[in-house]
Amino acid sequence: MPEFVVNSEKDAFDLLKKALNEQLGDDFHLRFQDWPRVQVTLKGPEYHSTITPSLMQGLLDLQHGINRTYAQLVLEQPDAKKLKETDRQELEFKAKVEEGSSLVTVDLSDFAQKLVTELVGKMEPSHIVILGVVGATLWAATTMYKHYANTQVKKKEIDADADKLVQLSHEETARLELVTKALAQQPRLVAVEQNASATSMALLKGISDADAIDLNGVQLTQAEARRVLSTARSTSNEIQINGNYRILAVDASKEDEFRIKVRFLADGREFWAKFRDDSLDREHLRALQEAEWGKAPVYLSVNATELRGEVTTATIVSATQQPVKLASDDH
Numbered sequence: 001m002p003e004f005v006v007n008s009e010k011d012a013f014d015l016l017k018k019a020l021n022e023q024l025g026d027d028f029h030l031r032f033q034d035w036p037r038v039q040v041t042l043k044g045p046e047y048h049s050t051i052t053p054s055l056m057q058g059l060l061d062l063q064h065g066i067n068r069t070y071a072q073l074v075l076e077q078p079d080a081k082k083l084k085e086t087d088r089q090e091l092e093f094k095a096k097v098e099e100g101s102s103l104v105t106v107d108l109s110d111f112a113q114k115l116v117t118e119l120v121g122k123m124e125p126s127h128i129v130i131l132g133v134v135g136a137t138l139w140a141a142t143t144m145y146k147h148y149a150n151t152q153v154k155k156k157e158i159d160a161d162a163d164k165l166v167q168l169s170h171e172e173t174a175r176l177e178l179v180t181k182a183l184a185q186q187p188r189l190v191a192v193e194q195n196a197s198a199t200s201m202a203l204l205k206g207i208s209d210a211d212a213i214d215l216n217g218v219q220l221t222q223a224e225a226r227r228v229l230s231t232a233r234s235t236s237n238e239i240q241i242n243g244n245y246r247i248l249a250v251d252a253s254k255e256d257e258f259r260i261k262v263r264f265l266a267d268g269r270e271f272w273a274k275f276r277d278d279s280l281d282r283e284h285l286r287a288l289q290e291a292e293w294g295k296a297p298v299y300l301s302v303n304a305t306e307l308r309g310e311v312t313t314a315t316i317v318s319a320t321q322q323p324v325k326l327a328s329d330d331h
Helices: 009-020 053-075 085-091 109-119 125-140 142-156 170-185 188-206 222-230 282-294
Strands: 003-006 029-032 037-043 095-098 103-107 212-215 218-221 237-240 243-254 257-264 270-275 298-307 310-321
Touching: 003 009, 009 125, 009 142, 009 170, 029 109, 029 125, 037 053, 037 125, 053 085, 053 103, 053 109, 053 125, 053 188, 085 109, 109 125, 125 142, 125 170, 125 188, 142 170, 142 188, 142 218, 142 222, 170 188, 188 212, 188 222, 212 222, 218 222, 243 282, 270 298, 282 298, 282 310
Parallel strands: 003 029, 270 310
Antiparallel strands: 037 103, 037 212, 095 103, 212 218, 237 298, 243 257, 243 298, 257 270, 298 310
16 A cells, blocks of 8 residues: 655645645555644744743644644534544644744644544545645645735735735745645635634734744744734624524524524534514514424525634524425534
């Protein structure tokens, strides 16, 4: 049986390209060795073989993001609440701090290996590679860290040189195109990217007081880091989440508004959605009522806002009763 060993970012993207082009076959072994890694190098008066509280918080956020990614890709859960304690222990990374100017190295190879191992038998081998490799690169590839910083800079700055602050090489641009294709093929990765981007920028903010920064290959002075961060702010996306739902709870405490806790059956996300009593036709209200009483699925059209993969607001536009009970409706 052939074995693919990933011990660098180049290995990861070469393998991803083969997976997207369906060139891997069905019988192989994938092993991560000394990669993926996140490395932070800092120079400044407060950074001499130490971890400041802000850097520690950034590392904790990174751990939370890794746990959540595993839950999303392996368990198909929106967050890490249902992770077993054994899974949490196996996903826990160690941050190594070296002498001199603070050099912190986080080895995520165990996370990547566990990710692909747990996916075996659940999908085609090429899809396992795509989820596993991209799940790792979103958190650890220099290409992605440059992309996250570059995106923040270009959000508000309109001068022609804005994107030169953190510039992607021709090769990195080609790698980013591979990630874009993977996200289109595996939509579960979109929420992972949003989380990884926000966490990476939060980590940069926590270390922006250093005189010189190297965040996983993104090299910035203190002034350059602040320029990146001055444009970095989380914005909500307006989306529609139409599909089959379960009604979990109803809150009628307000006279003019109902709040319903729902589970979106396509991906297991749970959130509160609201509607005004006079905003829906009688048939829509009846469909909601019968879905609640009969514990049956109901088709909802929902206008929502989303931030980092989380639904922040949701409004029910219409409801349609499902005539046939779904065979599989819970995650």
